[in-house]
Amino acid sequence: MLKSGNPALRISGSSDRHSFILPPFAPPKPLTEGPSGCLIQLYPNIGRTRVLWRPLDRHIRKTRADSLEMKYSVFLEINPDGRTLAHVLELAGCISRADSRQEALQRLPGLIHEYHAWLRGHGEATPAEDVAIDLQIAGESSGYGPFDPGNAAALLPDDPQPVARDELEYYLALAAYGRADLLGLLCRETPAALGTDGSPLPELPDDLLDWQPAPHSFSLRRVLRHIGNAEEWYVSRLVSPETLPAEWEHDEDLPLLQFLAMERRTAVDRLRRLTDDELSRVVYPSQWTDHPEEPWTARKALRRLIEHEREHTAQVREILAARRGMLDHHKPDP
16 A cells, blocks of 8 residues: 555555546536436537536545545556556546656646646536645556557556447546647647648748757657557548548648648547447457557547557647747847
């Protein structure tokens, strides 16, 4: 058992698993029960439903009269060199990547609170900022994981579970939050590059896109192109190649911001057209992979899409900060 000061952290080996999503503060319409045991909410202006909540009684318990404790399950992917990727199974996209198992777990409480803050920033309700965190190890895999390009990734305990339509919409909402973060960074760096609604206008300048913090490091152009290409790849894990969007055939010809917008639009459209069978089955795609033995499900692909963009948005933030530092350093003295 490992403990930290504030927020509280306990880690145990229990594999008891539950999942939940917290509700918004002010639902615009009454909630009704969905087919997966979730509560759902109708958005009449866009004619769709969204998953909002799963029962919390087994995830929150009183630790003091005025305090709550949140239980989260963690799955660890451990590389042979010790590098560890810790996934919080109830919070899609909340991960801790570190050089060791111990370090990955130690970082998780702060990262969970950062994830809650991220949700709040996009209008979602979350636990209190000082809530205690109880982490339970749900499992781990050794010998592989998404640590280097082309690596296989584990099938987490929840991944084989069918994705309900309302859950799909929630995953896509999280992906939309991630894309808003990414475009927000670029807009703040070059406000003229994006419209007020986030739609692409003139492209980002080449000197920004091609700047590298170090000779062999990623440029913004390379990171952003990689984000868009990865969306294609995650969708291609789930369906036959002939059903993939035709726009992807010549996407490299598009200007970068238009490329990102097209990739997201077509990926979301194709995901919404997944059949019930495609939302529930385990598949072993052999196209465009060095690991035909790697299992994939809709839940895994959606989770990886969210995780992947959140990680690379942090990388974009670091590149932009490094470039600003370089520019400030070379400013002439007044």
